[in-house]
Amino acid sequence: MFMFASVPMLSYGIRSYDLSIITTIVLTVLALYSGFFAALIWNDITDAEIDAIVHPDRPVPAGRIRAKRFFAIALVFSALTFIFSFLVSFWCFMLVGAAALFVAFHNKFLKRIIKFSAYSEIFTPLQWIIVPIFGFLAVNSSNVQDMLLLVIFTYFADKAHDLPEGIHDRNGDQKYGVRTYTTSFGEKHAAKVSFTMLFISGMLGVILYIKTTLTLIFLIPFLLVWLYSLYHSYKLIIIKKSEMKELGRIVGRKNFNYFLLAYDFIFLDIIIQLLMFYKW
Numbered sequence: 268m269f270m271f272a273s274v275p276m277l278s279y280g281i282r283s284y285d286l287s288i289i290t291t292i293v294l295t296v297l298a299l300y301s302g303f304f305a306a307l308i309w310n311d312i313t314d315a316e317i318d319a320i321v322h323p324d325r326p327v328p329a330g331r332i333r334a335k336r337f338f339a340i341a342l343v344f345s346a347l348t349f350i351f352s353f354l355v356s357f358w359c360f361m362l363v364g365a366a367a368l369f370v371a372f373h374n375k376f377l378k379r380i381i382k383f384s385a386y387s388e389i390f391t392p393l394q395w396i397i398v399p400i401f402g403f404l405a406v407n408s409s410n411v412q413d414m415l416l417l418v419i420f421t422y423f424a425d426k427a428h429d430l431p432e433g434i435h436d437r438n439g440d441q442k443y444g445v446r447t448y449t450t451s452f453g454e455k456h457a458a459k460v461s462f463t464m465l466f467i468s469g470m471l472g473v474i475l476y477i478k479t480t481l482t483l484i485f486l487i488p489f490l491l492v493w494l495y496s497l498y499h500s501y502k503l504i505i506i507k508k509s510e511m512k513e514l515g516r517i518v519g520r521k522n523f524n525y526f527l528l529a530y531d532f533i534f535l536d537i538i539i540q541l542l543m544f545y546k547w
Contacts, residue, residue, distance in 0.1 A: 274402025298351035317439035434515030
């Protein structure tokens with residue numbers, strides 16, 4: 268929830284908050300939170316066959332819930348996403364609609380039909396760029412430069428997480444024709460691309476600190492988590508090929524935590540700045 272609140276707060280800046288902006292931030296959190304769960308559930312449903320091979324403990328392949336019931340829950344979260352986004356603004360509503368269409372067709376059809384190399388991992392991170400775009404639209408920000416910087420950071424950071432998990436999921440993806448970096452070019456190539464994406468995302472995070480109102484409250488913990496993630500990503504490059512599958516799962520999770528924490532650090536930075544603003 269902190270992640271989803273961070274973007275409209277960063278976009279709005281360090282100034283007085285009235286009831287209108289607080290309401291907008293709350294509705295943004297509710298819309299993106301609902302959309303996050305809808306997308307996760309939809310992914311679990313469409314990837315049930317792949318998960319049966321590489322993630323048998325997930326709800327659908329493990330038999331803890333029927334796909335039809337899971338789909339009904341996804342519809343509820345989707346409806347809430349549309350309702351909350353409409354309450355934010357018409358343009359946020361349209362953005363959510365476009366994103367929902369893309370996620371539905373990409374997960375269900377496109378990533379199994381389209382056969383050019385690494386298609387799935389090139390386009391899957393586009394789902395996450397909705398977060399920065401939605402946040403800036405919510406407060407009617409005209410600061411396109413900051414928004415684009417956060418969009419590019421989001422793409423590279425999420426891609427750094429997707430590729431190691433693709434190493435772990437190779438057997439399932441390959442069986443069902445999903446084109447990832449691993450199934451297209453091999454594990455070692457995927458590990459090197461992931462490390463590169465992670466490195467670039469860190470540079471973008473530093474630029475974000477320089478170009479926006481963020482302070483050392485963001486930068487110091489961000490750099491520490493980034494360096495920690497880089498270390499583990501490098502281990503994935505140099506490890507034996509036979510050990511890459513299990514380490515890929517671990518590195519993928521660490522890189523995802525890095526991605527989420529970067530947004531949480533933005534939230535924490537803005538909150539502390541606001542407390543100082545109101546105190547002085």
